Amino acid sequence: MPLGPTLKHVQVREYVRDLIQDLPEGAPAPSERGLMQHFGVARMTVRQAIDALVSEGLLERAPARGTFVCKSPRPVSRPLSFAEDARARGWNVTTETLQTGLGQAGPGVAKALGITVGDSVVHWRRRRRHDDVPLCYQDVYLNEILLPGFLQTGLPDSLYSLLAARGLRPTAAEDQLSADLAHAVDADLLDLEIGDPVLRHSRRGLVGDIVIELSRSVYAGARYTWWSPLTVSP
Amino acid sequence: MPLGPTLKHVQVREYVRDLIQDLPEGAPAPSERGLMQHFGVARMTVRQAIDALVSEGLLERAPARGTFVCKSPRPVSRPLSFAEDARARGWNVTTETLQTGLGQAGPGVAKALGITVGDSVVHWRRRRRHDDVPLCYQDVYLNEILLPGFLQTGLPDSLYSLLAARGLRPTAAEDQLSADLAHAVDADLLDLEIGDPVLRHSRRGLVGDIVIELSRSVYAGARYTWWSPLTVSP
DNA sequence: TAGTGGTCTAGACCACGAA
DNA sequence: TCGTGGTCTAGACCACTAA
Structure with a gap:
């Protein structure tokens, strides 16, 4: 044959x-x-x-x-935004913007975003509440070159919807989590006592090979359990 | 045959x-x-x-x-074992088995493993050290029905290699992480003070639709940062 | 009981790359 | 020329499901 x-x-x-x-x-x-x-x-x-x-x-x-x-074309695993995560839990979450501005990248932010120290970065700090109780606060850093005029477009609650509108929603993410005790800033923003447990979360959001987003979040440890991307919501 | x-x-x-x-x-x-x-x-x-x-x-x-x-092991999206994670970090890790035995599933374990309360489960508690400093301890629970005679086969350092030999290495996992303060047991096993930060990790390891493994780990918060599966090690 | 997919055997020829 | 992976055959027994 x-x-x-x-x-x-x-x-x-x-x-x-x-x-x-x-x-x-x-x-x-x-x-x-x-x-x-x-x-x-x-x-x-x-x-x-x-x-x-x-x-x-x-x-x-x-x-x-x-x-x-096959019934279900295989499940897509993409990074969830905070808003999507909260919705999957059935939580009613509100967001306050605490601070926005253009700044210069420090060493840590520059390294994570793959840019040079001193490059222009967008900074956005928000606090999220669940049933009016502070759940976390988040510092987001974005490469200003990739997102010109980002702060002029009016900031919605969901960062990812804004990125998606520009075709830059992360398709992959590198997450890091660690446990720590609340410092003064954490205690102040989250209505905690100094020394209470907090969960620190750092994410690099990627579209292909380029880094779109660096976010650092601090969660009140007693009020939040992090679910991995693979976790199926009930 | x-x-x-x-x-x-x-x-x-x-x-x-x-x-x-x-x-x-x-x-x-x-x-x-x-x-x-x-x-x-x-x-x-x-x-x-x-x-x-x-x-x-x-x-x-x-x-x-x-x-x-393969030159570039494609971004593996499979759950890493502790041993693999440690190797990716370049850490020299040792393992002590603190306890093994056959027991009956309690409500939490039964629900996570998808079995009935009272069903037979294998329990395995280990402590891992990094450069002789306690890093975490882990309680693993396995459905005894799926792994008959598991405890008689000689327990190596890596659970996943043992599961892989039976064709039951998890292909997906549901991870949960939370921050907490060390209790007495945690402090004792990890050489911590009560009230030090700890990172609690819970994983359901899946092969297809069936749950193979439930593990609950407690990490010394100051000594460990958890990396998500998508994180590419340097 | 009949049919299914899961596993396994013991061969075979092909196209291709390296020595 | 020799060894490699790629393809293919014609069977076999098993465990399991459904009728």
Whole structure:
């Protein structure tokens, strides 16, 4: 059997792909043994074709039952904004802007944003409350070069919606979390006592390879548990 | 050939995984025919093992040349074990097993593992040190039904390598983190004072839809910052 | 009981790269 | 020329589900 212009497992794969694209979710795909007979090929060849479609997320196998069209095209994991996170929890959250302004990047901010010390950065400090109780405050730093006139556009509650409007919503994020005791500033902004537990969160938001956002948040430890991006909300 | 407790292609896969993790990028992996002889299995079985590692992004095939360790392990979005996390940081970490045993699931553990209160669970408590300083302690709970005889197999340092050998390494995880103050137990196990900051971490490790692992860790807050799975180590 | 997917065998030929 | 991965065959037994 010479290597034809189209491989057998490719023929089978594309045949099945066409077949299932008009099928409703959960519908049964042809069985492996049925495809063997239909194409006159070996079982392994059919399995190779089906494997490809399974790894594409189009089909799912159910041992002893059959192969079926996937219900849910695989779950997208993208960084959640604070507002989205709060909505997933069913929380009623309000936001105060405490401070905005243009500044010069210090060493830490410059390194995180991938720019040079002294470059122009947008700074935005907000406090979020849940049922009127302070939950956290957040310092966001943005590369001003990437977002000219950012502060003139009127700041909404959700940073990510603003970035999304410019096509710059982070598609990936690097999060860091650590536990600490409240300092004077933390205690003041969050209605805590000095020495109460706080959760410090730092995020670099990325679009491809470029860093869009650096945010540093301080949460009242007793009022908040951080969920990882993979956590499925109830 | 009966269905052994560990599948052949899993054995081959994990053998190769261990083998290549210490290899530099671009190094050649064992050839398929070499693995056939080494394990006394058929070619298709070896290919199934290698296919899995390729789709994980650990290996890449080069037709007519061989199979090689991936240069740029694509941003792995799989949960890292503590051992892998420590290695990524370049830390020298030691592990003590403080307690092991079979117990009955309480309400919290049962709910997290998706089993019934009173079902048999494996409990394993370890303390990890970094340069001899206590870093954290971890309580792991496993569904005994899924891992019969788990405690009899000899417990290595890495839980995930043990799960991987059974083909049950988590492919997804739900992590939760919160900040708290050290209680008496925490202070005792981590050489802290009561009231020092601690980072509490809870993870449900999933393989597909089934929960394999529940772990609860307590980190000394001043000694550890948690990195999200997306964080690329330098 | 019949059918399904999961695993596994023991071969085969091909196209290609390196020596 | 030799070894590599890519493809393919024609079977086999298993555990499981559904009728």
